[in-house]
Amino acid sequence: MLNCRDVAHEASDYIDHNLSWWRRLMFHLHLFICVKCRRFVSHVHITRDFLRQRGPLKASDAEVQQVMTNIDNDKPHQD
Amino acid sequence: MTDSIDSIDQDRLRQQDHKAFEALVSQLHIPMVSVARAIIGDSLAEEVVQEAWVSAYRNLPRFEGRSSIKTWLFTIVSNEAKSRLRKEKRMVALEDITQDGSVDYLSADRFQRFGGHWKVPPPDWHLDSPDQLLEERHLQKCIDHTVSILPPQQRAVFILRDIEQQALAEICNILEVTESYVRVLLHRARLKLMQVIDRYQETGEC
Ligand SMILES: [Zn+2]
Numbered sequence: 001m002l003n004c005r006d007v008a009h010e011a012s013d014y015i016d017h018n019l020s021w022w023r024r025l026m027f028h029l030h031l032f033i034c035v036k037c038r039r040f041v042s043h044v045h046i047t048r049d050f051l052r053q054r055g056p057l058k059a060s061d062a063e064v065q066q067v068m069t070n071i072d073n074d075k076p077h078q079d
Numbered sequence: 080m081t082d083s084i085d086s087i088d089q090d091r092l093r094q095q096d097h098k099a100f101e102a103l104v105s106q107l108h109i110p111m112v113s114v115a116r117a118i119i120g121d122s123l124a125e126e127v128v129q130e131a132w133v134s135a136y137r138n139l140p141r142f143e144g145r146s147s148i149k150t151w152l153f154t155i156v157s158n159e160a161k162s163r164l165r166k167e168k169r170m171v172a173l174e175d176i177t178q179d180g181s182v183d184y185l186s187a188d189r190f191q192r193f194g195g196h197w198k199v200p201p202p203d204w205h206l207d208s209p210d211q212l213l214e215e216r217h218l219q220k221c222i223d224h225t226v227s228i229l230p231p232q233q234r235a236v237f238i239l240r241d242i243e244q245q246a247l248a249e250i251c252n253i254l255e256v257t258e259s260y261v262r263v264l265l266h267r268a269r270l271k272l273m274q275v276i277d278r279y280q281e282t283g284e285c
Binding site for chain 2: 006008013037040048054056067
């Protein structure tokens with residue numbers, strides 16, 4: 001039988017579908033009887049989806065310009 | 080997302096179009112830096128990434144699209160970092176995750192010693208959907224800050240998996256680590272960010 005500590009350690013594997021079917025079944029059984037773990041797993045789920053929906057972390061204009069300058073400087077060596 | 084990688088014209092990239100390349104850099108520079116830092120450490124990461132961009136630009140006409148452009152770029156920066164690591168004869172140790180005490184949800188104090196039940200259960204959230212969280216401007220800043228101070232490998236895994244949606248197997252190749260280790264790092268990163276949300280829900284602050 002899984003306990004709450006196991007659930008806390010494996011919650012990402014559960015929501016990402018990375019558990020074996022047997023472990024997943026054990027997980028389901030624990031969630032069925034444990035409201036605190038249901039809340040925990042739901043929060044991990046919301047956290048993951050929220051972070052995914054935020055989109056990419058964009059570079060600053062200065063960072064982009066630095067790269068573009070290097071590329072311009074590199075060109076003469078190519079010809 | 081309107082300005083995602085998919086909206087950048089791959090034919091224009093192959094023709095080394097400056098504007099298209101600039102858009103690519105803007106979207107992927109931060110993930111590229113995170114990969115380099117995870118492999119070679121902070122001091123050389125910036126240099127390695129600059130070299131990777133130059134080499135990517137040179138090789139764009141030969142990009143065949145067999146992998147996604149993201150995976151192609153992450154592989155370039157990863158190879159650049161690994162070869163630099165060999166040249167410098169340096170070793171970057173795996174993060175000692177057992178010493179990383181900052182994931183409160185995984186600490187022994189959270190659970191009863193016998194039976195492993197919650198001693199300090201997770202708090203209730205009044206904002207309990209991704210959409211509600213996305214509306215909180217200040218929370219976004221708290222999250223960005225916490226992402227920026229994650230240990231390098233956790234940060235790279237989190238960005239590659241949850242932001243850039245790379246497959247686990249790709250991440251293993253890019254960072255040269257095992258899949259079980261990637262999963263542990265990802266979980267720890269998520270829980271640290273979840274703790275930021277816990278605190279924000281309770282106090283409205285980071
Ligand atoms: Zn439980």
